[in-house]
Amino acid sequence: MSSHAQTGHAVVVEPSGFIRKYIFSIDHKVIGIQYFLLALTAVCVGIVLSLLMRFHLVYPGAHLPFVSGGIMTPEQYMALVTMHGTIMVFFVLTTAPQGGFGNYFLPIQIGAPDMAFPRLNMLSFWVTFLAFVAILAAFVVPGGAPISGWTGYTPLSGMGEVTGPGEGMGQTLWIVSISLFCLASLLGALNFIATTIDLRAPGMTLFRMPLTVWGWFVTAILGLLAFGVLLAGGVLLLLDRSAGTSFFLPAGMVVNDQLQPHSGGSPLLWQHLFWFFGHPEVYIAILPGMGVASHVLSTFSRKPVYGYRAMAMAICAIGFLGFMVWGHHMFLSGMSPYSGFAFSVLTMSIGVPSAIKTFNWIGTLWGGKIQFKSPMLFALGFVSLFVSGGLSGLFLAQPAVDNMLHGGYYVVAHFHLVMGVAAIFGIFAATYFWFPKMFGRMMSEPLGKLHFWFTFAGAYCIFMPMHFVGLAGGIRRYADATGTNYGAALQPAHMFMTYAAFITGAAQLVFLFNFFWSLKHGPVAGKNPWNATTLEWITDSPPPIDNFGGHYPSVYRGPYEFSVPGYRQDFIPQNLTPDQAALLK
Amino acid sequence: MPSSTVTDEIELVGTGKGGGGSSFGDDGNSGGGGDEWKGPSGSGRVPQRAYVTGMTIALGGVLMFFMALVSAYIVRKDMPNSAWVPFNIPRILWLNTAILIASSFTLARSRSRFLADDDAGFRHWWGVTTILGIFFLIGQVIAWRQLAAAGVFLATNPASSFFYVFTAAHGLHLIGGVLALLYVAFRPTHRLTKGTATEVVSMYWHFMDGLWVFLFLLLLLGR
Numbered sequence: 001m002s003s004h005a006q007t008g009h010a011v012v013v014e015p016s017g018f019i020r021k022y023i024f025s026i027d028h029k030v031i032g033i034q035y036f037l038l039a040l041t042a043v044c045v046g047i048v049l050s051l052l053m054r055f056h057l058v059y060p061g062a063h064l065p066f067v068s069g070g071i072m073t074p075e076q077y078m079a080l081v082t083m084h085g086t087i088m089v090f091f092v093l094t095t096a097p098q099g100g101f102g103n104y105f106l107p108i109q110i111g112a113p114d115m116a117f118p119r120l121n122m123l124s125f126w127v128t129f130l131a132f133v134a135i136l137a138a139f140v141v142p143g144g145a146p147i148s149g150w151t152g153y154t155p156l157s158g159m160g161e162v163t164g165p166g167e168g169m170g171q172t173l174w175i176v177s178i179s180l181f182c183l184a185s186l187l188g189a190l191n192f193i194a195t196t197i198d199l200r201a202p203g204m205t206l207f208r209m210p211l212t213v214w215g216w217f218v219t220a221i222l223g224l225l226a227f228g229v230l231l232a233g234g235v236l237l238l239l240d241r242s243a244g245t246s247f248f249l250p251a252g253m254v255v256n257d258q259l260q261p262h263s264g265g266s267p268l269l270w271q272h273l274f275w276f277f278g279h280p281e282v283y284i285a286i287l288p289g290m291g292v293a294s295h296v297l298s299t300f301s302r303k304p305v306y307g308y309r310a311m312a313m314a315i316c317a318i319g320f321l322g323f324m325v326w327g328h329h330m331f332l333s334g335m336s337p338y339s340g341f342a343f344s345v346l347t348m349s350i351g352v353p354s355a356i357k358t359f360n361w362i363g364t365l366w367g368g369k370i371q372f373k374s375p376m377l378f379a380l381g382f383v384s385l386f387v388s389g390g391l392s393g394l395f396l397a398q399p400a401v402d403n404m405l406h407g408g409y410y411v412v413a414h415f416h417l418v419m420g421v422a423a424i425f426g427i428f429a430a431t432y433f434w435f436p437k438m439f440g441r442m443m444s445e446p447l448g449k450l451h452f453w454f455t456f457a458g459a460y461c462i463f464m465p466m467h468f469v470g471l472a473g474g475i476r477r478y479a480d481a482t483g484t485n486y487g488a489a490l491q492p493a494h495m496f497m498t499y500a501a502f503i504t505g506a507a508q509l510v511f512l513f514n515f516f517w518s519l520k521h522g523p524v525a526g527k528n529p530w531n532a533t534t535l536e537w538i539t540d541s542p543p544p545i546d547n548f549g550g551h552y553p554s555v556y557r558g559p560y561e562f563s564v565p566g567y568r569q570d571f572i573p574q575n576l577t578p579d580q581a582a583l584l585k
Numbered sequence: 586m587p588s589s590t591v592t593d594e595i596e597l598v599g600t601g602k603g604g605g606g607s608s609f610g611d612d613g614n615s616g617g618g619g620d621e622w623k624g625p626s627g628s629g630r631v632p633q634r635a636y637v638t639g640m641t642i643a644l645g646g647v648l649m650f651f652m653a654l655v656s657a658y659i660v661r662k663d664m665p666n667s668a669w670v671p672f673n674i675p676r677i678l679w680l681n682t683a684i685l686i687a688s689s690f691t692l693a694r695s696r697s698r699f700l701a702d703d704d705a706g707f708r709h710w711w712g713v714t715t716i717l718g719i720f721f722l723i724g725q726v727i728a729w730r731q732l733a734a735a736g737v738f739l740a741t742n743p744a745s746s747f748f749y750v751f752t753a754a755h756g757l758h759l760i761g762g763v764l765a766l767l768y769v770a771f772r773p774t775h776r777l778t779k780g781t782a783t784e785v786v787s788m789y790w791h792f793m794d795g796l797w798v799f800l801f802l803l804l805l806l807g808r
Contacts, residue, residue, distance in 0.1 A: 116635040190642045198635040224646045232653035236750070244740035247661060251668065264668035264743060269660050273653055 014545040024126075026118035027545060031125050032104030033438065038125075038132060039096035039427075042087050045136070049084040051505050053077065054498040058491065060480035077479035078147035079166050083138070085150025086174065089281065090181050091132055093423045097288035098223070099128065099188060101430045102216040104438065106192060108536040109210050111201025111553045111575075113546045116194040120187050127184035134177035138170040146171040149477070151278065152178070154248035154270040158240040159262075162255050175238050182231035185223050192220035201535070203555035207309060208574065210534045210559040214312045215291025218319040219284050225323065226280040233273035240265070268333055275326035282419050283322040286386070287315055289426020290357060293382045296429050297361055299532045300376035301368025302570050304560040307360040314353035314360075321350045331399045332406050340399040347397035354390055358383065369563070369570075373530075374448030375433035381456045382425040388460075389418025392467065410470025413463045421459045428455070428511070435518065436525030440541045443522055447514040451507055458504025465493045531571050534559050538575055557581075633781040640785045644792050647758065651796060654754065655803065658747045662807070670742040671808035675731045681724035682801050688717035689794040696787050699780070707783075708770065714790070715766040718759060725756050744808065751800050755793070762790050 015021050025031060055062070056072050063070045103121065107114055115121045138145045146166045148157035152174065161168035196217045200209070209217075236247040240262075248270040249262035298305045305311055327335060327343035335343075361383050370376070392414040396402050405411060428451075435443050474481065474490050481487025528537040535555070539548050553575035561572040569584045576584075662669050695710030729752070732738075732745070739749045765786045769779070777785070 116631050117639060186646045190639055190646065193642050194635050194639040197638050198632055224642060225649050228646045228648075228650035229653040232650050232657070235754075236654075236657060239739070239746070239750070245746040246668070246740075246743060247657065247746065251666060264664055264666050266661060266664050269657055272660070273657065276653070 024122060026114075026122045028103050028107050028115045028118065028121055029438075029543065029547075031121050032100050032102075034125050035095055035099035035103055035128070036101070038129060039092050039100055042091035042095065042132065043424075046084055046088040046092060047505050047508065049080050049087070051501060053080050053084065054494075054501040056080075056479065058495050058498045060482055072479070074479040075147055075165050076144070078149075078477065079145035079170075081477055082147055082149050082166075082174070083135070083145045086135060086178070088420065089150055089285065090178065091128075091135070093285035093419065094181075094185065094281070095128065096427045097292070097423065097430065098192075098216060098219055098284065099125070101212075101292070101427075101434065102192060102219070102288060103188075105434060105536055106213055106216050107195060107199065108539065108543060108547050109213050109534050110196065110199060110204050111535050111548070111555065112195060112199035113548070113552070115191045116199055117191050121191050124184045124188040124191065127180055127187070131177045131180035131184060134173050134180060138166075138173040138177070141169040141173060143168045143170050146174045148174075151274055152237070152270075153274075154237065154240070154265075154267040155250065155253060158237055158249050158270075159253075159255060159260060160241055162258060162260075172238070172241060175234050175241070179231055179234040179238070182227040182234065185227045186231070189220040189223035189227070192216055193224065196220075201553055201555050204574075205555075207312065208555055208558050209312075210291070211294040211305060211308070211311055211315070212288070212291035214315050215288045218315050219287045222280040222284050222287070222319050222322060226277040226284070229273055230277035233270060233277070236273075237270065268330075271330050271333060272326070275329045276323075278329060279326040280319075280322045282415075283318055285419050285423045286426070287319065289382055289423045289429075290315060290386075292426045292430045292433070293361065293379045293386075294357075294364070295534075296375045296379035296433050297364045297383075298560045298562060299433075299530055300371045300373055300379070301365050302371070302562045303364055303368040304558070304562055305360065306363030306366070307356070308558065308560065310356055311360050314356045317353040318350060318357075321346060321353070325350065328397055328402070331402045337399070344397050344399055348394055351390075351394055354386075358387055372449075373432070374443065374445060374452060375429045375530075377449065377452040377456075378425045378429035378432060381452065381459075382422050382429060384456075385417050385422040385425055385459065389414055389416070389422055389463075393418060405470055407475055408470040409466045409474040409476050412476050413466035413470060416466075417459070417463045421463065425455075428452075431515070433530070434536075435515075435522075436529045437536055437541045437543070439519055439522075440525055441518050441520075441522030442525050442529060443518040444514050447510055451510045451514065454507035454510070455504055458500050458507060461500035462497050462504060465497050469493050469497075528573075533561055533571050533573050535574055538573055631777075633778055636777050636781045636785050637788070640788050644788065647792070648796075651754070651800070654747075654750060655800075658751075658803070658807070661743055661747070668742055669744050671744055672732075672735075672737055672748075674748075674804055674808075675728040677724055677728050677731065678801060681721050681728065682798065684717050684724065685721045685794050685797050688714045688721065689791050691717060692787055692790050696783055699783050711766065711770055711783075715763060715770065718763045718766065718790075722756060722759060722763070725752055728752070748804060751804065755797055755800060759793050759797075762786070762793050765789065 015025070022030060025034075052064075052072075056077055061071060064072060067076060103115070143161060143165045146152075146157065147164055148167070148171060152171075156163055156167065157171055157175075159167065160171075196209075196213065236245070239245045240247050240249055244261065246262040246265035248267055249260065249265040250267065251263040251265075253260040253262065294305050294311055325343055325347040327339055328347045331340055331343075392410065396405060396411060396414060432443055432448055435441070469490050470476075472490055473486050474494075478487075482491060525541050527539065527541055529541075530537070535553055536543070538553060554577075555574045556577050557572060557574055559574055561574075563570045564572055567581070567584045572581050572584065661667060691710050692714040695707050695714060698706030698710055729749070732748075737745045737748075739746055769782045769786055
């Protein structure tokens with residue numbers, strides 16, 4: 001490849017019109033905020049749905065003004081389950097950490113002016129937005145929202161209206177929404193990977209990238225390999241529903257006394273396609289949170305990340321193993337015990353890189369000058385929830401144990417702690433940590449701490465009893481188990497969880513208030529309010545349109561040079577030259 | 586849109602960045618000292634290499650999509666009571682396949698003419714490739730019509746379902762390829778240079794060609 005002398009200056013002009021600047025912007029920072037706000041809207045919807053479910057579980061006979069017929073039917077409850085799962089997994093846990101913070105900070109942290117393909121980036125967001133509109137539309141179409149769960153299991157999801165309300169137009173919209181989401185995520189993943197490979201600043205070697213970048217980078221690779229598979233499944237499922245094919249639908253099914261015209265398809269095939277995507281999806285949700293946790297723990301312990309390389313490699317290992325364990329979602333499907341054994345061993349082997357990460361997080365904290373700021377609290381909460389939620393995964397990884405627990409609340413408790421709440425804590429840590437950079441103002445520390453303690457205690461109050469409900473035989477997806485002896489016996493625990501859920505939900509209002517109030521009234525943040533080392537902290541808050549005002553940094557050191565012996569300042573930014581750093585001795 | 590004042594033919598400076606540059610921190614910076622440096626692209630622009638990287642990654646994603654369909658095909662075919670009824674693949678597919686393979690050769694020829702600064706030769710062979718691509722697509726439609734005339738539709742049985750899904754998914758991707766060929770032929774390129782554009786489109790086209798040959802063999806031998 002020929003090389004020319006590079007003399008051109010960066011001429012990046014901020015667009016002046018409102019629409020170009022804030023709506024159809026190609027600036028990765030604006031797009032990141034758009035993703036964040038989309039996720040914020042989605043999480044509010046998702047929380048309301050979950051509160052409705054918690055309410056219904058303890059007051060199944062209550063009259064609700066907004067439910068047609070007054071009392072919630074089991075189908076309506078299933079619609080809540082489906083929509084809660086879909087909205088939370090796709091539009092919150094996938095969208096906020098990667099689309100939101102990844103978009104905003106990956107280019108800045110590697111010293112780039114923008115993503116590699118800004119227009120593609122804009123397209124990714126707007127297709128995601130369309131997908132969100134489609135999934136919300138499922139609430140209001142005739143029949144309402146689908147009832148087949150966030151996994152869209154066939155044959156229920158494949159046959160149309162005959163199988164229940166919501167399985168008509170609602171389910172079709174679900175498939176369309178998810179397919180659009182896949183498309184958008186593929187484009188996004190492409191952009192993230194190309195940006196990380198080709199747009200790093202001089203000196204920003206792979207092992208000088210912040211662990212957040214590692215998290216987003218590996219997440220993007222997972223997305224690239226996983227979303228295409230779900231897209232293929234979505235296409236086939238749509239054809240089964242609308243074109244009369246039989247990819248997933250077996251012969252001889254009689255639904256509501258009607259013989260269905262399908263032949264020889266395999267519902268299991270859908271499960272394989274779905275979970276080949278679905279398991280990596282779990283890591284798509286959690287890996288960015290791991291990156292953020294490492295980053296924040298290091299910054300607020302004033303210590304380098306303990307075992308940085310091991311941390312980066314553990315992220316890669318988790319991503320790699322994540323593609324080989326999808327079968328553990330299907331132990332109940334009648335798979336061969338040999339397959340089950342293989343999936344089981346591979347699943348438990350993920351405990352190794354997970355343990356490395358946890359060990360190193362503790363190693364990072366060990367002997368540090370810990371500052372308990374809001375982002376730090378949430379990062380510590382992330383580690384706690386990841387460990388408590390992850391340990392039960394080792395039990396569930398064993399087919400014999402899983403057979404008993406899989407249909408019950410134990411699994412619900414497990415995945416909510418480890419990928420749901422933990423990932424949300426990662427998002428909160430990121431929000432409190434980067435808010436000053438994104439908006440130029442600090443969030444309120446007292447409100448942040450209040451938010452943390454209520455959310456942290458609340459999460460454990462909701463999901464710890466849920467494990468025991470599951471062990472006691474509580475079955476998930478049942479709208480009302482109060483009529484059974486064992487179900488009635490579990491009601492007090494459900495009652496406790498519901499109260500905890502409502503209190504925790506209310507605590508999120510503190511966060512919302514803090515967020516929007518601080519936008520206008522928070523104390524002005526300087527360039528580097530946390531005395532952090534990575535490149536986003538050397539530029540203005542918020543950063544200029546080209547991120548560095550034309551002065552692009554070069555990188556001379558690793559990302560976590562805190563408390564280096566012999567230096568007066570306890571942090572050394574990545575862009576300081578050895579000469580400049582020597583002045584700090 | 587970050588507007589750019591730079592000429593079209595800026596190529597990436599291959600040195601000075603990338604994974605191997607571990608010497609930067611210790612020995613100083615070969616790309617000029619800290620604040621002097623003007624961004625990863627040298628000009629606020631995306632390095633041309635990123636387009637090649639991007640296409641490589643995109644093809645990875647496309648490959649996963651098709652491999653998901655292929656594994657579904659293999660699993661579905663061997664289901665007990667699969668109701669699988671093999672049918673004779675329209676013979677025009679042989680011709681279509683030959684056309685598509687030929688188009689890869691003409692495209693390679695076009696690209697080598699381009700690299701040899703022979704613009705007329707480049708445009709000639711580029712045009713031939715485009716026409717062959719369109720012929721292939723027309724041929725695929727003819728194959729569909731022949732099947733339909735024989736009473737083999739999308740929902741007739743799983744074998745035909747997969748046939749239509751594969752050909753349609755590949756056809757859609759190839760339409761994208763033809764549009765890309767036309768775009769490069771008729772539009773001046775701004776952000777990516779013509780050299781990169783032809784390279785990236787060639788990667789895509791050859792990939793789609795190879796993918797078709799694979800799918801054709803699968804449909805032919807894996808009935």
